[in-house]
Amino acid sequence: MNPNSIAQTFQSFVLTGNKALAWLIDPDDIVDIPSFQELLLSMSDTPIDFILVGGSLVQQKNLDDIIRCIKSALPNIPVLIFPGNAIQFSELADGILFLSLISGRNPDLLIGQHVTVAPLLAKTTMEVLPTGYMLVDGGNHSSIQYISQTLPLPSDKPELMVATALAGKYLGLQYFYLEAGSGASQAVPAQLIKSFKRHIQAPLFVGGGLRDLNAVKAAYQAGADIVVVGNAAAKNPKFLREIGDFLTTIRVTSN
Numbered sequence: 001m002n003p004n005s006i007a008q009t010f011q012s013f014v015l016t017g018n019k020a021l022a023w024l025i026d027p028d029d030i031v032d033i034p035s036f037q038e039l040l041l042s043m044s045d046t047p048i049d050f051i052l053v054g055g056s057l058v059q060q061k062n063l064d065d066i067i068r069c070i071k072s073a074l075p076n077i078p079v080l081i082f083p084g085n086a087i088q089f090s091e092l093a094d095g096i097l098f099l100s101l102i103s104g105r106n107p108d109l110l111i112g113q114h115v116t117v118a119p120l121l122a123k124t125t126m127e128v129l130p131t132g133y134m135l136v137d138g139g140n141h142s143s144i145q146y147i148s149q150t151l152p153l154p155s156d157k158p159e160l161m162v163a164t165a166l167a168g169k170y171l172g173l174q175y176f177y178l179e180a181g182s183g184a185s186q187a188v189p190a191q192l193i194k195s196f197k198r199h200i201q202a203p204l205f206v207g208g209g210l211r212d213l214n215a216v217k218a219a220y221q222a223g224a225d226i227v228v229v230g231n232a233a234a235k236n237p238k239f240l241r242e243i244g245d246f247l248t249t250i251r252v253t254s255n
Contacts, residue, residue, distance in 0.1 A: 006078055006095045006127045009049075010175060010203040013225040019250060021243050023048050024082060024207065024230035025070075026055035026182075027062050033069055039237060040073035047244040048074070052228065053093070054082035056144040056182065067092040080129070084147065086116035095127035099177070102168045103134040103161075104150025131175040131205075132168030134161060136192060138184025138209050145181060152181070155188070158195035165200050176200070178224075180208030182231060187215050190222035197223035213242050220250075 013020060023043075030036045051070055053063065063081075067090050070079050081088060081096040089096075098121075101109040121128055135144060135152040145152055153161050165176055178188045178196065187209035196204060206219045207228030219227050233240045 006050075006080070007129060007174070010129070010225070013203055014201055019220050019224070019247055020049035020226040021047065021240070021247055022050040022052050022080075022205065022207075022226050022228045023233055023240060024052040024054075024228050025066065026230065026234075027053065027058050027060050027066055028055060029234055030060075030062060030066055033062075033065060036066070037069050037073055040070060043237060043240060044074060046241050047248055048077055048240060050226070051077050051079050052082035052097070053079060053090075054084055054088045056084045056147045058084060058088050063088060063090045064092055083113075083117075084144075086113045089117055089120060091120075091124050091126065093126060095129055096121070097131045097133075097175070097177070098128050099131050099133040100168070100173065101135065101148055101150060102132045102171075102173070103136075103153045103164055104148055106148055106150050109148055109150070129175055130173050131177055132165060132173040133177045133179065134164055134168075136161070136178055136180050136188050136208075138180030138188075139186040140181075140184065142181025142184060142208075144179065155186070155192065158192050161192050162195050162199050165196055169200055169202065175203045175205070177205040177207070177228075179206075182208065184209035187219065190218050193219060193222035193224055213239075213246060216243050217246065 053066060067079055078094040081093045137152040137155045180188050188206050193206060203225050205226045205228055206224035210216050210229055211232045216227050
């Protein structure tokens with residue numbers, strides 16, 4: 001993969017208005033590699049743009065095996081690490097979302113974990129993508145909220161989300177991720193996504209609580225550049241295909 005190719009792809013979404021789909025895979029959900037390989041092969045015709053690997057609490061030491069499996073079955077899809085901490089690192093990935101939890105005040109997730117892994121990243125050709133990670137109230141107490149020991153941004157305070165994102169922008173962060181949390185009872189509100197896009201022209205990921213196609217469409221229509229689906233896809237792999245079919249229609253229409 002060419003240096004900066006992922007970053008260039010991200011930026012193209014902002015310039016063209018095109019949309020993308022990312023599948024978030026939690027290593028702790030993969031207990032049987034052969035079955036996982038079969039699942040991946042069954043998704044070979046699904047227009048997935050990126051695969052994210054990671055989670056808030058990864059207990060199994062199978063990250064390398066999972067990435068090898070993904071690259072074997074889906075060799076043309078970039079694999080990005082979605083780290084919950086510095087332990088979640090593999091040189092086999094194409095890139096890493098270098099997440100700074102700017103919605104919280106936990107210094108370990110603002111800069112501490114980053115210092116730990118930075119020397120390892122410097123020895124690789126992996127594409128590092130500095131990303132402002134913002135946890136939004138998803139209606140229940142999420143795993144990331146517990147693990148990070150931070151409060152989410154209120155879902156009804158778009159001005160606070162915008163101020164946080166602007167601070168991240170001025171600190172040099174180039175990409176942003178609005179997260180309602182794994183298993184959220186409600187997705188990131190459309191008003192927050194719209195407010196972000198009105199003030200910041202940067203590639204935006206949106207994830208958490210997206211359980212059906214209507215919720216995904218609402219996120220795209222509000223301005224999300226890259227929608228991230230995790231738990232819903234694990235429970236129903238056909239869901240990724242539904243989103244992919246919808247994106248194919250959008251892309252054909254916009255060209």
